[in-house]
Amino acid sequence: MAKKANLNGFLISGRTKTSAKSRQAVPLADGSGAMNKEPPCSRKDDWQMPKLKLSALVISAFSPGLPLYFFIFVYRKFASADASALAARLVKSNGSGSGGSAFIGATADVNLDDLVAPAHTDQVEEKVEDGDSEAEGEEKKKKKAKEEDAKGEDWDRNFDQEGRVLEFLQAVLGPVADQLQNLIQEIQDRKGTDELPKDAGDAAAATSVDGQIKNAPPSQSFMNLKTIALFRSSLDDFWKCQSAAELKEKAARRAVARKPITELCQARPTGLKEAAPPAGKKAKQDADTNPLRRTFCLTMAIPVKVQYVARCFCRRVSFEVSNDPMTAKLCDCSACQRLHGAPMQWAALFQKTSVRFAEGLQFVRWYHTGTDSVCTSGVERVLPSKLQCTHCGTWLADEGRNNFMTFPTLFDFQGQGPSRFPVAFRPRCRIHCATRALAAQDHLPAYLDDGKTPVSLQDYLLDIAPPLDGRSYKGQSGRIGVLGGSVDFTGAPYYAAMAALRVGAELLYLCTAEEATGPIKAYSPELMVSEVYRWSSISSEDPGVVQKEIDRMVSKMEALLPRFHALAIGPGLGRDDRVLKAVARIIELAKARELPLVIDADGLWLIERLPELVAGYSRAVLTPNAAEFRRLCQAVGCEETLLQLCEKLAGPVVIQKGAVDQMARPGSEVLSCREEGAPRRPGGLGDFLAGSLAVLVGWAAARRRDPMIACQCACMLVRRACKIAFEKKKRSMVAPDVLDEVGLAFEELCPSKM
Ligand SMILES: NC(=O)C1=CN([C@@H]2O[C@H](COP(=O)(O)OP(=O)(O)OC[C@H]3O[C@@H](n4cnc5c(N)ncnc54)[C@H](OP(=O)(O)O)[C@@H]3O)[C@@H](O)[C@H]2O)[C@@H](O)CC1
Numbered sequence: 204m205a206k207k208a209n210l211n212g213f214l215i216s217g218r219t220k221t222s223a224k225s226r227q228a229v230p231l232a233d234g235s236g237a238m239n240k241e242p243p244c245s246r247k248d249d250w251q252m253p254k255l256k257l258s259a260l261v262i263s264a265f266s267p268g269l270p271l272y273f274f275i276f277v278y279r280k281f282a283s284a285d286a287s288a289l290a291a292r293l294v295k296s297n298g299s300g301s302g303g304s305a306f307i308g309a310t311a312d313v314n315l316d317d318l319v320a321p322a323h324t325d326q327v328e329e330k331v332e333d334g335d336s337e338a339e340g341e342e343k344k345k346k347k348a349k350e351e352d353a354k355g356e357d358w359d360r361n362f363d364q365e366g367r368v369l370e371f372l373q374a375v376l377g378p379v380a381d382q383l384q385n386l387i388q389e390i391q392d393r394k395g396t397d398e399l400p401k402d403a404g405d406a407a408a409a410t411s412v413d414g415q416i417k418n419a420p421p422s423q424s425f426m427n428l429k430t431i432a433l434f435r436s437s438l439d440d441f442w443k444c445q446s447a448a449e450l451k452e453k454a455a456r457r458a459v460a461r462k463p464i465t466e467l468c469q470a471r472p473t474g475l476k477e478a479a480p481p482a483g484k485k486a487k488q489d490a491d492t493n494p495l496r497r498t499f500c501l502t503m504a505i506p507v508k509v510q511y512v513a514r515c516f517c518r519r520v521s522f523e524v525s526n527d528p529m530t531a532k533l534c535d536c537s538a539c540q541r542l543h544g545a546p547m548q549w550a551a552l553f554q555k556t557s558v559r560f561a562e563g564l565q566f567v568r569w570y571h572t573g574t575d576s577v578c579t580s581g582v583e584r585v586l587p588s589k590l591q592c593t594h595c596g597t598w599l600a601d602e603g604r605n606n607f608m609t610f611p612t613l614f615d616f617q618g619q620g621p622s623r624f625p626v627a628f629r630p631r632c633r634i635h636c637a638t639r640a641l642a643a644q645d646h647l648p649a650y651l652d653d654g655k656t657p658v659s660l661q662d663y664l665l666d667i668a669p670p671l672d673g674r675s676y677k678g679q680s681g682r683i684g685v686l687g688g689s690v691d692f693t694g695a696p697y698y699a700a701m702a703a704l705r706v707g708a709e710l711l712y713l714c715t716a717e718e719a720t721g722p723i724k725a726y727s728p729e730l731m732v733s734e735v736y737r738w739s740s741i742s743s744e745d746p747g748v749v750q751k752e753i754d755r756m757v758s759k760m761e762a763l764l765p766r767f768h769a770l771a772i773g774p775g776l777g778r779d780d781r782v783l784k785a786v787a788r789i790i791e792l793a794k795a796r797e798l799p800l801v802i803d804a805d806g807l808w809l810i811e812r813l814p815e816l817v818a819g820y821s822r823a824v825l826t827p828n829a830a831e832f833r834r835l836c837q838a839v840g841c842e843e844t845l846l847q848l849c850e851k852l853a854g855p856v857v858i859q860k861g862a863v864d865q866m867a868r869p870g871s872e873v874l875s876c877r878e879e880g881a882p883r884r885p886g887g888l889g890d891f892l893a894g895s896l897a898v899l900v901g902w903a904a905a906r907r908r909d910p911m912i913a914c915q916c917a918c919m920l921v922r923r924a925c926k927i928a929f930e931k932k933k934r935s936m937v938a939p940d941v942l943d944e945v946g947l948a949f950e951e952l953c954p955s956k957m
């Protein structure tokens with residue numbers, strides 16, 4: 204079979220051989236010609252994108268949605284990466300807004316090879332009938348290939364004569380050429396530093412509303428659906444043109460009428476499908492002039508598989524969604540209480556790309572609380588708006604610029620009771636709790652505002668801890684690295700690692716000296732213990748051997764880093780200069796990956812010598828005890844106060860451990876943990892803190908939450924475990940007794956049952 208990719212109605216088929224002419228560049232409107240570079244590598248050596256085929260491809264990509272265009276574009280930039288990596292990278296660099304999901308949607312079913320190297324030769328091969336001799340077959344192949352080439356050249360020529368493609372590209376790309384370039388630049392800048400979303404936590408963060416808004420790069424405003432809608436309408440215009448002259452005229456008119464892109468975007472709602480036009484002649488006329496018709500014919504051409512259907516009470520209005528909500532919340536704000544006549548609002552959040560109105564759009568009205576304005580025309584509505592059925596009064600949704608927040612109770616789920624709601628629709632937290640109408644009887648994390656200020660540490664923990672809903676796979680809830688242990692110390696890394704596992708890590712990579720692996724493995728089969736260097740080699744008299752072992756250690760850790768959600772460095776590491784030299788390089792590599800780091804014990808010994816290693820790095824947490832704190836302050840040359848040390852380090856959170864644990868970062872106030880703890884001080888409690896912290900800051904990073912509060916939680920957790928252990932063991936309490944209580948302490952703070 205010939206490989207063809209039917210992208211939403213526009214059939215693309217290409218060839219592997221092209222004329223020199225057709226290998227020329229397709230200029231961007233700004234003349235940069237950025238698309239013209241040869242792909243750095245490709246499946247076939249002679250792969251070339253014919254100029255006009257490329258244009259067609261670009262236009263086709265525009266037709267279903269801009270992100271596909273980027274797919275092609277980015278593919279050509281990073282052709283060595285695989286499609287899913289590109290998708291993930293683009294989603295990330297794109298702030299994962301609607302453009303991101305559209306991109307994923309658009310790329311999910313598209314085979315790269317179909318797009319860039321459809322093989323007419325394959326087609327020819329299939330036509331060779333059984334019984335043909337080899338020579339005859341060859342002859343047929345050549346003939347067919349010649350015909351195909353001729354057809355393709357005609358096709359190219361036709362397009363050339365019309366000049367429509369390039370005209371169109373210039374007309375359409377002109378207004379946004381700068382944004383395109385910026386985005387490409389952004390993607391390039393991030394190359395090598397961005398990673399795939401690592402787990403459910405990451406994915407959740409990528410799709411959380413807070414995450415989106417907070418982390419969206421400026422270019423996201425360009426990548427949103429409204430922009431795509433704008434392109435689509437341009438495209439419709441283009442296809443209607445009968446001649447190049449007409450197209451030119453249209454392009455000129457468009458240029459005159461051109462408004463800033465943001466203004467245009469605001470005027471154009473998207474993601475909604477037009478209502479079926481009413482029957483009858485008059486109705487047809489109405490439909491043609493009806494702004495609703497114009498507004499809502501902006502269907503995204505990404506194939507939508509209807510997953511759930513929601514309806515208003517009278518069933519006049521219905522809409523479909525194509526995937527699970529990104530999150531669901533209970534809102535206790537007084538506006539929701541009043542509008543809904545209920546103690547709270549239960550809302551599920553979707554991206555607009557996954558919502559389609561199926562029926563009754565003519566019954567929808569929009570209410571904008573800010574301006575107290577109502578309208579029944581989608582064109583005039585102000586976003587964000589609340590949607591209501593004009594007939595029965597059911598509140599349907601809150602429509603934002605990118606998101607569509609609707610109510611799980613509008614969906615037709617089968618069954619009875621709470622279990623009829625799919626897990627993804629169940630509320631994950633309560634927001635605006637200060638105005639709660641009813642006392643909470645659930646275990647949902649509560650926020651004072653829209654999700655930034657937890658009511659308590661318990662609420663924060665409940666929020667960042669991955670839900671135990673059975674939907675994740677091994678390792679998604681935490682893959683933690685511990686770099687420590689040495690010939691002298693095998694207990695400390697074991698404690699840090701076990702604490703991490705008890706708190707919630709699922710896979711634990713303990714990276715240590717070969718000589719320490721045996722004992723540590725014997726302590727526990729739960730740990731994945733890897734040797735990353737040999738003490739016998741790194742302590743050699745021969746500088747060549749030492750350097751080689753340092754390099755080996757760095758490269759072994761470099762290979763492991765992508766697996767980690769967080770890395771704790773230091774427990775039992777020892778203070779050998781050669782080992783620390785390697786660790787310094789490992790810290791640099793971890794920073795380049797933006798990996799959350801917890802630096803404790805001998806890791807701090809290294810930082811005391813090279814404070815610049817963590818200076819400015821806000822994803823590091825340093826956990827000095829009294830002695831280490833003193834040394835750190837001396838190292839950076841500041842008075843022994845927490846805030847001064849933080850200012851000097853200009854990035855990391857510092858936890859000053861002691862009778863009261865205190866934590867701060869540059870510019871913050873000092874938070875403290877006064878939980879009682881235990882009067883016994885056996886060695887190893889700091890290691891527990893380091894391991895627990897690694898998990899919590901990893902979770903916090905995944906949910907884009909404040910790591911300072913994660914630090915507060917970790918201190919509280921360890922001290923509470925100490926207290927419980929001491930109550931049981933009194934003076935005989937030793938570190939493993941505390942380890943046994945970490946689970947109970949965590950459960951008190953963050954119940955596993957939702
Ligand atoms: N089971 C194992 O394998 C364990 C191994 N461990 C590992 O041992 C390695 C070395 O770590 P470390 O803490 O002993 O070294 P360091 O901080 O230089 O202490 C040296 C001197 O500083 C003082 N001092 C210490 N703490 C203080 C405080 N809070 N408040 C005030 N002063 C304090 C005290 O001196 P003193 O005042 O008693 O004269 C102390 O003698 C490291 O790799 C670690 O991970 C531990 O994790 C334990 C479990």
Ligand SMILES: Nc1ncnc2c1ncn2[C@@H]1O[C@H](COP(=O)(O)OP(=O)(O)OP(=O)(O)O)[C@@H](O)[C@H]1O
Nearest residue numbers: 828860861862864880881886887888889890892921
């Ligand atoms: N006086 C105290 N009262 C209660 N808890 C304390 C006290 N001092 C320290 N802790 C707690 O003990 C834990 C370890 O702190 P510590 O100062 O012993 O660290 P460390 O010296 O690095 O430990 P390690 O023995 O693992 O090296 C922290 O969680 C801290 O909150």
